[in-house]
Amino acid sequence: MSNGKDASAAETSSQMNLKECLDECMEALDLFLNNHFNESLERLRPRVHESMYHALIYATVLEMQAMMTFQHDDISNAGNTMKSAQEVCQREKSETVTLKSFNSLKNLIDAKGTTHLVLHAEVCYAECQLQRAALTFLQVQIVSLKHRNLSLPGQCGCSAIPFVHIFIFYLIYKELHAFIKSHSFLKGPSHVHLEGGISFGIGAFNLTLSLFPPRILKVLEFAGFSGDKEYGLSLLHDGATGMNLRSMLCALLLLCYYTFLTFILGTGEGEVVEAERLLKPFRLRYPRAVALFEDGCKAQQTWKQFHHMCYWELMWCFTYKQAWKMAYFYADLLSQESRWSKAMYVYMKAAYLSMLPKHEARPFGEDEIELFRQVPTFKQKIAGKSPPTEKFAIRKARRYKASSPVRLPVPVLEMMYMWNGFSMISKRPELTEGMMQTLVDAERTLLESPENEYSVDDRCVIHLLKGLCLKNQGLLQAAEECFNRVFSSEKKIKFDHYLVPNSLVELSLLYIDQGRRDEAIKVLRKAKNTRCRCLLVKYSFENS
Structure with missing residues (x-):
């Protein structure tokens, strides 16, 4: 007893x-x-x-x-x-x-x-x-998804995580979830934290795996994993809305997905309303941490990386508004303080300056040509590879090595496309209109300039970006013509070989929006074949 x-x-x-x-x-x-x-x-x-x-x-x-x-x-x-x-x-x-x-x-x-x-x-x-x-x-x-496998070589105190162990961790979450939902289970006084932890684990597994390419996802599901996006989102919402220890992690993962990953991965147009709803209770509990990006920089001085995240977002916010000097200011701050990719930041500084009128004074007396020439000197490798955007910036800056360089027509807008920025402004007609006018002016300048070895490439860059603006404006026929003009120039493009497969992908997405499924499939197959040909010249942003 x-x-x-x-x-x-x-x-x-x-x-x-x-x-x-x-x-x-x-x-x-x-x-x-x-x-x-x-x-x-x-x-x-x-x-x-x-x-x-x-x-x-x-x-x-x-x-x-x-x-x-x-x-x-x-x-x-x-x-x-x-x-x-x-x-x-x-x-x-x-x-x-x-x-x-x-x-x-x-x-x-x-x-x-x-x-x-x-x-x-x-x-x-x-x-x-x-x-x-x-x-x-x-x-x-960290650099790329190339050569992905599920048995990762580990340093950093993280020994290799074999596939069987990952599977067992997933099964632990799965079995525990079934157990706490069973009729025989009696809730303890700290049940909300237990349930929150399980919701975070299963939700994170499902949402993350759902982002994998379909052919990889099928293999994982055959092995017993689940990549159900809606199920994962549902569990993460349950975890985020409860007052538990993992609510912040669940909310952060959801916010990252709604406001960043969907745009970067091209899987959707974001869920701003849902993100606002998620943030509401956190705004009440932590009023000083989530106001404006500027306030975020002022709120603390301990972790400068938070500042860098704010600087990065502010740089793009001013880019969308075409406030080139303000965008340059934040790119300059990043180039001085952040270690992630100085080549990228210096390239963006040069790009913003190149968007200013020729006779307008440059901030700090800097010269865009000299900055473009410096870009390759900041090349770095993370986990043995250079970030894709850094490699792209270095390739674009090569033309400035010449004593009389041929300027890039719209380098900021081209890099903005690489970060899926045109999708982000799709619901802001005034921003799209401003971008369209800038592209029209750049196209006019190109037509008035003597022909050179970059002329075809530069015109195709503008066609691609104009097509995106026209799509945002609902002028679908005109957008289709722009994308097709890039494809028809395939054999004339000398440097920017990424333009052809990307234009075909944009064309297929246009067809999908119109319900033209069969045509979209045909164009996607053409994009795949074109990409294979482009791999012979190692085009930018390839992912072999």
Whole structure:
């Protein structure tokens, strides 16, 4: 009888300790979201070796820093810290549960005496592995998706994550989700945090895998994974709207998807309304952290990487408004402070200056020709490869090596296309109209200039970008003609070979919007064949 009382007392004690840990971690997250980064880490640090949640959140904050800086030391520190956090979680788990046998987890879940503490430990353990896999992917695959595989070589404290282990982590989430939704499950006092962790894990898996190319996704689904985008979004919404420890992570992943990934990956036009709805409760809880980008820069001085994110967004905001000097100002700040891609930032500085009238004074007395010539000197490699946009900038800047260079007609608008900017302004007619006028003026200048080796390429750049503007304006026939003009110039293009396959893809998307499915498929096949021919000359932004 006494043994039963002792067990009950121990369970009550562990539940109280778990609640205390969760409350402290929530307070630390509040500090983090109010831009008190160092204070947040100091609040967590004393218990990182004894509390699984302190260890996990501490490592998560460091991982967020690593994902902003892209620096090896930060990635290594975050990886080692996440590995230590996983070891803390392992100690909290039942000794009968190991990654060697997934049946042991099923037996644990089926056991009547399962404690909620063990379930929390299982979720934290799986989350540590999920985040370690993300860190490994960041370090090894940050530049491109080329040669993707599911057994990633790891440094940074993240040893290789074999496919079978990733699959087991996914199954842990899946089984736990089924268990807490079953009729036999009794909710504990910290259930909201347990459910939030499971929703984050399964939601992140489904949403991320849904972004993979269909042929890869089919293989993954055959292997037992799920890449259901709507299901993933639904679970992440559940996690984001609850007051739990993972609500911020769920919301951040959703916001990233709605406002960035859909544009960059070309999978949609974003969900601004949904993003605003998600942000509303966070604005009430953290009023100083999400006002304007400028306010974001003023809010804290500890993590400069947050400033760089704001500078980057402000640079593009002013680009869309064609406020070239203001956009140059933020590109200049990035070139001085950010380590990510100085070649890209210097190229953008030169590009903005080149958009100004010839006789207009340049900020700081800088000269765009000299800046373009400097671009290749800032070339760098991340994980052994140069970022695609950096390689593109270097190729475009080559023409300025000559003593009498031929200027690029609209370098800012061309790079804006590379970042899917024309889709972002599609619902702002006045912005599209401004871009269209700039392209018309550039086209007129080209026609009035003597022919040179770049003439055909430059005209095709303008045709492609005009087609995008015309599409935004609903002038679909005119847009179609622009895209076709690029394709008809295929054999005359000397340098910018990416223009032909990209124009065909844009044409196919135009057909899809019009319900012309068969024509779209035919054009896509043509784009594929054209791309294969272009690979012989290694065209920019290829992805072989």
